[in-house]
Amino acid sequence: YSHYSSYLFEARLIYSNVGGVQCGDYHQLTLSLNDLEPTKTERKLIKIVDFMGRETQFTPNTPLIYLYDDGTIEKKYIGE
Known part of the structure; x- marks a missing residue:
């Protein structure tokens, strides 16, 4: 275009x-x-999994995948 x-x-x-x-x-x-403008909707966390697909809880200094009820997926690494 x-x-x-x-x-x-x-x-x-x-x-x-x-x-x-x-x-x-x-x-x-x-x-x-x-x-x-993006729409602002509340999304809820369904679960957190590690990179092997195993459900887990938040652990600092570990790469994790957050799955939400609207279908979005976030890959996060939160260090201390």
């Missing part, structure tokens, strides 16, 4: 390439700041 102004983008969708001739359409997309 090409950036034309702060919030206006142009994209070309190429849907065929026959004999070296590209066919496509140009589309413009306008974004507002509201479209870019």
Whole structure:
């Protein structure tokens, strides 16, 4: 895509390439700041596992994987 102004983008969708001739359409997309702000939801920790997949509790100086109810996963290393 090409950036034309702060919030206006142009994209070309190429849907065929026959004999070296590209066919496509140009589309413009306008974004507002509201479209870019992340949603704030409360997530709950389901469990903590080590890198072998074994459920564990928080242990400092150990790489751990935190699994949340919204499907997100965080890899954390918290040192002392």
